[in-house]
Amino acid sequence: MSFTVLNPALPLGSHIVVLHMVCCLFKVLIKDRSSAKKVLIVYAHQSSGSFNAAAKTAAVEVLKSQGCTVEVSDLYAMNFKATATAEDIKGDIKEAENFSYLKETRLAWEEGRLSDDITKEQTKLTEADLVIFQFPMYWFSVPGILKGWFDRVLTSGFAFSLEKLYSQGVFKDKKAMLSFTTGSLESMFSPTGVNGDMNVTLWPLQNGILHYCGFQVLAPQIFWAPSCASPEARQCMLEGWRTRLQGLLEEKPLSFVPLDCFDKKGFQLKPDVHEKHAGKEFGLTVGVHLGRKLPLHNQMKAGC
Amino acid sequence: MSFTVLNPALPLGSHIVVLHMVCCLFKVLIKDRSSAKKVLIVYAHQSSGSFNAAAKTAAVEVLKSQGCTVEVSDLYAMNFKATATAEDIKGDIKEAENFSYLKETRLAWEEGRLSDDITKEQTKLTEADLVIFQFPMYWFSVPGILKGWFDRVLTSGFAFSLEKLYSQGVFKDKKAMLSFTTGSLESMFSPTGVNGDMNVTLWPLQNGILHYCGFQVLAPQIFWAPSCASPEARQCMLEGWRTRLQGLLEEKPLSFVPLDCFDKKGFQLKPDVHEKHAGKEFGLTVGVHLGRKLPLHNQMKAGC
Numbered sequence: 001m002s003f004t005v006l007n008p009a010l011p012l013g014s015h016i017v018v019l020h021m022v023c024c025l026f027k028v029l030i031k032d033r034s035s036a037k038k039v040l041i042v043y044a045h046q047s048s049g050s051f052n053a054a055a056k057t058a059a060v061e062v063l064k065s066q067g068c069t070v071e072v073s074d075l076y077a078m079n080f081k082a083t084a085t086a087e088d089i090k091g092d093i094k095e096a097e098n099f100s101y102l103k104e105t106r107l108a109w110e111e112g113r114l115s116d117d118i119t120k121e122q123t124k125l126t127e128a129d130l131v132i133f134q135f136p137m138y139w140f141s142v143p144g145i146l147k148g149w150f151d152r153v154l155t156s157g158f159a160f161s162l163e164k165l166y167s168q169g170v171f172k173d174k175k176a177m178l179s180f181t182t183g184s185l186e187s188m189f190s191p192t193g194v195n196g197d198m199n200v201t202l203w204p205l206q207n208g209i210l211h212y213c214g215f216q217v218l219a220p221q222i223f224w225a226p227s228c229a230s231p232e233a234r235q236c237m238l239e240g241w242r243t244r245l246q247g248l249l250e251e252k253p254l255s256f257v258p259l260d261c262f263d264k265k266g267f268q269l270k271p272d273v274h275e276k277h278a279g280k281e282f283g284l285t286v287g288v289h290l291g292r293k294l295p296l297h298n299q300m301k302a303g304c
Numbered sequence: 305m306s307f308t309v310l311n312p313a314l315p316l317g318s319h320i321v322v323l324h325m326v327c328c329l330f331k332v333l334i335k336d337r338s339s340a341k342k343v344l345i346v347y348a349h350q351s352s353g354s355f356n357a358a359a360k361t362a363a364v365e366v367l368k369s370q371g372c373t374v375e376v377s378d379l380y381a382m383n384f385k386a387t388a389t390a391e392d393i394k395g396d397i398k399e400a401e402n403f404s405y406l407k408e409t410r411l412a413w414e415e416g417r418l419s420d421d422i423t424k425e426q427t428k429l430t431e432a433d434l435v436i437f438q439f440p441m442y443w444f445s446v447p448g449i450l451k452g453w454f455d456r457v458l459t460s461g462f463a464f465s466l467e468k469l470y471s472q473g474v475f476k477d478k479k480a481m482l483s484f485t486t487g488s489l490e491s492m493f494s495p496t497g498v499n500g501d502m503n504v505t506l507w508p509l510q511n512g513i514l515h516y517c518g519f520q521v522l523a524p525q526i527f528w529a530p531s532c533a534s535p536e537a538r539q540c541m542l543e544g545w546r547t548r549l550q551g552l553l554e555e556k557p558l559s560f561v562p563l564d565c566f567d568k569k570g571f572q573l574k575p576d577v578h579e580k581h582a583g584k585e586f587g588l589t590v591g592v593h594l595g596r597k598l599p600l601h602n603q604m605k606a607g608c
Contacts, residue, residue: 046388046390047403050404083448084447084448085380086350100351138388139455139508139513140509140512141445141512143388144387144449144452144454144455145386147442147447148387148449150443150448166498183406187570188571191587191594192594193570193592194563194566195512196511196592197591203504204444204505208499257498262497267498268491274496285500287495287504288495288496288498291597291600294593
């Protein structure tokens with residue numbers, strides 16, 4: 001489309017109409033830009049030649065092509081500090097002899113005295129609509145450098161409080177997801193496999209960190225043992241990820257139990273909720289299982 | 305007991321008999337000393353005034369009083385590096401462009417080229433009969449500095465291999481346990497609590513790290529929300545720990561499924577084991593639950 005804004009062959013009124021149309025189009029473009037989704041990728045692999053790097057690059061490319069703004073926190077390249085220490089706080093420590101990281105960082109956050117590297121990550125998080133954590137699974141969990149990111153960036157007050165937890169959490173309007181590679185085959189992470197059910201292994205990460213802060217948690221993207229796969233199979237995994245990324249922002253999240261189903265004192269399931277589920281075969285989630293069978297795929301697929 | 309080794313009123317033969325008795329006693333004492341248990345405490349709290357510090361000190365005192373040799377790795381005091389990087393390897397990286405921490409550190413371990421801080425921790429681990437991990441639970445898991453210890457010290461080859469896993473693992477003659485504080489109340493970590501069943505949260509740590517390397521895993525010592533408790537209640541928790549420590553070395557470990565119950569190809573439960581448990585109400589462990597109810601207290605109490 002092209003506009004001839006000033007054509008001497010047209011009367012002045014026509015010029016005004018055309019200018020108005022141009023202004024309207026600019027407004028639409030500006031609005032589109034401001035409502036474009038912002039994505040933060042927290043990436044934890046040492047090598048740019050790795051499968052994790054390729055998965056990260058695929059996410060950047062596909063999401064950008066959809067008009068998203070994508071920011072990457074490349075933790076190893078940033079030499080991100082993974083230990084929660086008093087150095088994370090500027091100025092005085094209130095109780096140096098009985099140092100509590102939780103309490104001191106909460107106070108520092110309230111007073112704008114957190115270290116610059118933490119504040120920078122918190123700003124990125126505040127701006128993001130979707131956060132993707134891309135990492136190789138180390139020891140049934142995230143690598144130490146990413147655990148350090150969770151420990152240090154998700155400060156009390158900033159990311160959660162006693163009043164703002166889970167479905168009523170600080171980040172309840174944001175989405176987050178884990179995207180990771182395993183060393184083990186898929187069969188090993190089943191309810192009859194030697195490593196046990198992957199749904200169990202994911203609970204502390206997806207419920208205990210992401211959903212605890214309110215995030216709507218999208219199903220994890222699991223790349224099963226790419227180091228044991230052929231180059232073609234690895235390529236196929238990446239293609240699957242690219243396809244998924246195209247619809248990622250419209251995906252429904254995993255199911256958790258809403259916070260108002262628990263009482264405010266001991267955070268126990270309210271009797272009426274319990275009664276409503278009496279006699280059912282399956283529990284509500286992997287963790288809130290009520291002594292029943294775990295709901296199938298609860299931490300792996302939306303709506304389970 | 306006292307010996308009068310040289311009494312001129314006794315004949316020479318009596319002296320020889322007494323000397324022989326003294327030598328035998330020395331031998332017994334020396335043997336006792338060499339068979340005394342060695343304990344490694346991997347401790348991750350920033351403050352010497354913390355409840356975790358008190359729990360660590362209690363363990364050192366009680367175990368030493370029982371004749372154990374106790375070594376403490378005080379991770380924050382050591383400024384322990386928590387990130388898995390190429391700096392952990394002395395000399396050349398074999399595949400710098402496609403760096404694999406797992407493969408490169410395995411090779412470095414085989415060739416004695418791991419960094420000194422890792423080697424030092426590995427030596428402590430090799431010598432230990434029992435390892436106690438003392439930490440405050442951060443985000444349903446260990447703090448980043450302790451995750452870094454697991455990531456870096458439990459090197460492939462040193463701590464596990466495809467042939468040496470789980471009940472046939474490298475450390476199958478050693479014991480290990482988690483001892484930790486929570487921020488949440490016990491009620492929140494139940495199968496009807498907002499955080500979900502603590503047995504689920506413990507699975508990745510106790511099965512995925514400790515038992516994966518072969519450790520016999522002792523029941524965890526959980527100090528529920530000491531920061532919310534009165535000084536008297538905290539004191540009571542520590543007394544309970546001191547009492548437990550006196551019998552700790554004789555405790556039976558948690559139950560896991562022996563490795564030979566799984567086939568060698570996909571590490572799936574063998575059909576005969578599956579059949580043997582057909583029709584039963586509960587699964588075998590929290591992770592290997594066979595689609596059934598989780599066995600109660602499986603990750604919290606021995607023999608469950």
